[in-house]
Amino acid sequence: MTDPTTDNAGLTKLAGDPRASLESLRAEIAKAVVGQDPAVTGLVVALLCRGHVLLEGVPGVAKTLLVRALASALELDTKRVQFTPDLMPSDITGSLVYDTRSAEFSFQPGPVFTNLLLADEINRTPPKTQSALLEAMEERQVTVDGTPRPLPEPFLVAATQNPVEYEGTYPLPEAQLDRFLLKLTMPLPSRENEIDVLTRHASGFDPRDLRAAGIRPVAGPADLDAARAAVAATTVSPEITAYVVDICRATRESPSLTMGVSPRGATALLSTARAWAWLTGRDYVIPDDVKALALPTLRHRVQLRPEAEMEGVTADSVINAVLAHVPVPR
Numbered sequence: 001m002t003d004p005t006t007d008n009a010g011l012t013k014l015a016g017d018p019r020a021s022l023e024s025l026r027a028e029i030a031k032a033v034v035g036q037d038p039a040v041t042g043l044v045v046a047l048l049c050r051g052h053v054l055l056e057g058v059p060g061v062a063k064t065l066l067v068r069a070l071a072s073a074l075e076l077d078t079k080r081v082q083f084t085p086d087l088m089p090s091d092i093t094g095s096l097v098y099d100t101r102s103a104e105f106s107f108q109p110g111p112v113f114t115n116l117l118l119a120d121e122i123n124r125t126p127p128k129t130q131s132a133l134l135e136a137m138e139e140r141q142v143t144v145d146g147t148p149r150p151l152p153e154p155f156l157v158a159a160t161q162n163p164v165e166y167e168g169t170y171p172l173p174e175a176q177l178d179r180f181l182l183k184l185t186m187p188l189p190s191r192e193n194e195i196d197v198l199t200r201h202a203s204g205f206d207p208r209d210l211r212a213a214g215i216r217p218v219a220g221p222a223d224l225d226a227a228r229a230a231v232a233a234t235t236v237s238p239e240i241t242a243y244v245v246d247i248c249r250a251t252r253e254s255p256s257l258t259m260g261v262s263p264r265g266a267t268a269l270l271s272t273a274r275a276w277a278w279l280t281g282r283d284y285v286i287p288d289d290v291k292a293l294a295l296p297t298l299r300h301r302v303q304l305r306p307e308a309e310m311e312g313v314t315a316d317s318v319i320n321a322v323l324a325h326v327p328v329p330r
Contacts, residue, residue, distance in 0.1 A: 018230065019230070021218055022048075022279065024218045025044060025070070025073050028216065029069045029070060029073055031215050032210055032213045033062050033069055034197050035190060035193035035196075036066060036186055039055065040070070043156070043158065043184075045275045045279070046156055046182055047154055047156055048224070048227055048275040048278070048279075049181055049231075049268075051156075051180070051182065051268070051271070053157070053159070053180060053182045053184055054159050054160075054161065054180040054184070054300060055159065055186055056160070056163050056183060057187065058163065061186045062186070062207075063118075063120075063160045063186055067080075067116055067118045068080075069210060071115065072210045072215045072216075072217070073215055073216070073217060073218055073219065074221075076115035076116055076154065076220075077116070079118070080120060081117065081120065083120060083121050084124060084125060087126075087129050089128060090110065091129070092110050092112050092133050093112055094108050094110035094113065095110070096145055107144060109149075112133065112142060115152055116156050117156070117158070118158050118160070119158070119159040121161060122159040122172065123162075123171055123172060124170070125170065126170055133159075136151060137157050138179060140155055153221075177301070178300075181271075181297070182296040183300035184296055227278070231278045233283065234277055234282075234284060235285070236274060236285050237329075240270075240273075243290060243329050244266055244273070244290055246326050246327070247294065247326050248262075248263075248298075250322045251318070251319070254322065255305075256308040256318050257305065258304070259302060259303035260302055261298050261301045261302060262301065265301040268297050268301075269293060269294060269297045270290075272293040272296075273285050273290045287328045287329060291323055294323055295316055295319055295320075300315070302315050302318065304318070
């Protein structure tokens with residue numbers, strides 16, 4: 001057991017134990033966000049894997065609050081951009097601004113220069129602007145006037161989209177969806193959780209004031225760096241690698257799909273399974289780790305046949321069927 005230490009903000013942490021620090025995020029974020037533990041875990045997994053997340057949920061399920069609470073608990077900078085049809089790429093990445101005093105152009109960074117960027121309703125902006133953000137996500141830099149400018153580290157984009165409103169939207173094509181490490185669904189809360197939410201608001205909870213809600217930093221960039229190194233050292237046996245490949249190849253043979261999981265998706269599943277194994281306290285991956293992350297890692301990487309969709313088949317049901325039929329290594 002490591003010794004507790006107190007940092008400059010008066011916060012008690014476990015010295016040298018990044019897993020304990022990241023595990024404490026769930027309890028810290030729960031002070032503001034009720035009943036969204038899977039989404040919290042998914043965001044932590046994405047940070048460990050240096051990936052990005054697509055959050056899907058109807059308005060009012062605390063998507064913005066979740067990202068702000070995570071940033072506060074991790075001592076990271078965060079910005080939010082409301083995506084609209086008239087949003088330009090330079091509104092995201094930044095642009096050159098002419099300075100009349102110096103008679104020179106200077107670069108004005110856009111909101112993408114942050115640690116956690118909430119891209120709200122990404123499917124409401126045209127493909128040109130979507131592509132500018134996705135390029136920054138992939139390259140982790142912005143190039144303006146031929147000069148590359150690296151983005152901060154860590155850097156995570158949490159893009160949201162409404163699953164029930166499609167009028168006036170520009171759906172992300174499959175090739176761009178594949179750039180997101182995870183697709184997390186944020187459902188409506190249960191009756192008990194919704195009562196808890198209303199009780200908190202009746203007691204004076206203000207979602208705009210996270211400090212008053214009691215959220216304090218419990219981890220930081222140094223913890224993330226140490227955690228990423230530990231995840232990279234997590235052992236993956238040849239049997240587990242073959243299991244991941246068999247799952248992804250089985251999706252390509254499913255009669256309900258026109259497009260299965262690509263090799264990039266297989267790599268993503270292996271990465272997220274390693275992160276989950278480490279978070280649960282192991283230095284090796286087991287089949288249950290792969291199963292635990294299969295849905296959020298793969299559901300946006302497959303395309304349903306129209307006739308299957310009309311029959312009520314979903315991406316999740318296809319992936320669950322694949323998991324049930326692919327032999328599990330012993």
